Amino acid sequence: MYAAVTSDEDDTADGVFSAACEKETTMTDIIDKAILVFIGLEKKARETLDALEKAGKAAGGAAEGGEGAGLSGRQMAENKVVEEGAAALKEFIGMIKSGKDKLEKEFLTSSEKVLEKLNVATQNDIEVIKEMARVAREKTDKIEKRLEEIERKLGGAGG
Numbered sequence: 001m002y003a004a005v006t007s008d009e010d011d012t013a014d015g016v017f018s019a020a021c022e023k024e025t026t027m028t029d030i031i032d033k034a035i036l037v038f039i040g041l042e043k044k045a046r047e048t049l050d051a052l053e054k055a056g057k058a059a060g061g062a063a064e065g066g067e068g069a070g071l072s073g074r075q076m077a078e079n080k081v082v083e084e085g086a087a088a089l090k091e092f093i094g095m096i097k098s099g100k101d102k103l104e105k106e107f108l109t110s111s112e113k114v115l116e117k118l119n120v121a122t123q124n125d126i127e128v129i130k131e132m133a134r135v136a137r138e139k140t141d142k143i144e145k146r147l148e149e150i151e152r153k154l155g156g157a158g159g
Contacts (some may be wrong), residue, residue, distance in 0.1 A: 034103055035100060035103060035104065041096050041112045042093055042097065042100070045089050045092050045093045045096065046093060049086055049089040049090065049093070050088060052082050052085055052086050052089070053086060055082065114133065123153075
């Protein structure tokens with residue numbers, strides 16, 4: 001997708017990089033919107049499920065509070081439909097959660113690949129470089145001290 005860029009093509013490279021960043025932003029926006037849709041669907045499904053359960057309980061309580069008569073055939077059918085609807089919604093919620101988790105995992109994998117292609121240093125790489133710099137500073141300080149001692153000895157012996 002990306003071509004090698006020579007120093008003569010710096011302006012073109014900036015354009016390619018800008019276009020790549022715009023595509024990444026667009027991709028990120030789409031993924032964010034998809035996650036929000038999944039979250040919204042999950043929330044709406046939960047609200048519907050809660051409403052169905054409340055309606056079922058209210059209908060069951062009203063029938064029980066009556067003159068002791070059992071549920072009519074229609075009420076039993078309605079209750080069965082409500083129970084099946086609730087079960088379907090629970091399954092739907094599970095599917096939404098699964099889809100959301102899969103989408104997040106795919107987004108993470110994709111973003112890691114993009115960062116790897118752009119040769120962006122990881123946190124571990126940065127820590128290693130910091131440690132290397134610290135060791136190099138210590139060695140430089142030791143060498144500077146030894147050099148000062150040698151210069152003093154040579155200055156003292158020559159003078």
